[in-house]
Amino acid sequence: MSEKLAARDRMIVALDLPSVDAAEAMIAKLGDSASFYKIGYQLAYAGGLPMVRRLADAGKKVFVDLKLHDIGNTVARGVESLSALGATFLTVHAYPQTMKAAVAARGDSGLKILAVTVLTSYDDADLQEAGYRLGVRELVEQRAHQAQDIGIDGLVCSPEEAAHLRGIVGPSIALVTPGIRPAGAAVGDQKRIMTPARAIMAGADYLVVGRPIVEAADPKAAADAIVQEIATATV
């Protein structure tokens, strides 16, 4: 999958911003430096969903990150509504009922379903605190097997698991990795992180980057540096 993609098209900029105006300003600042955007909780709940169509019509790709998880019928109906927006990716949590409902409901809309394995802000102790018996590596692996059996289009994981998961799921399932931190960048609430270059070398198809770009003094320069790192790591 990744060998067909240009370096810029492998970077997904998370528009974690408080308003449509702030997001539009960021998109204008980034210009041709970014081709793929993610709209998550903050912007979607601030009226950002109509931006999906506008961005798609402007030639950008859009990842709608709503991390759906509910009873199967509700997930399916939600996916049907979201599939009309023109997005490329939509996230659901990697629970079997949820993934099955989402995959069945995406139809031939072109929307690809990504399953979030274990959030990149979690480590083994966080999983244990939440009642899980398995550690990160084991739970990610179990969910990847289940996702593959269900026919999921892609997995969201940390770059720390990318190489291992690539060995399990093969080349046709997209690996999308948040938890990306250029050398020296603030880690914030992330726990399982890698630099852009190391994530690409580990086998990630797409890198999701939020604060290191949208909170940078010069977001365009930050985005360009990450694309350059991706390009160098790909050669």
Ligand SMILES: O=C(O)c1cc(=O)[nH]c(=O)n1[C@@H]1O[C@H](COP(=O)(O)O)[C@@H](O)[C@H]1O
């Ligand atoms: O689904 C996601 O995109 C996601 C999954 C995950 O495990 N960890 C994670 O950080 N994300 C998202 O990726 C983005 C990372 O943002 P930064 O930490 O600011 O680079 C945020 O928008 C998160 O919601």
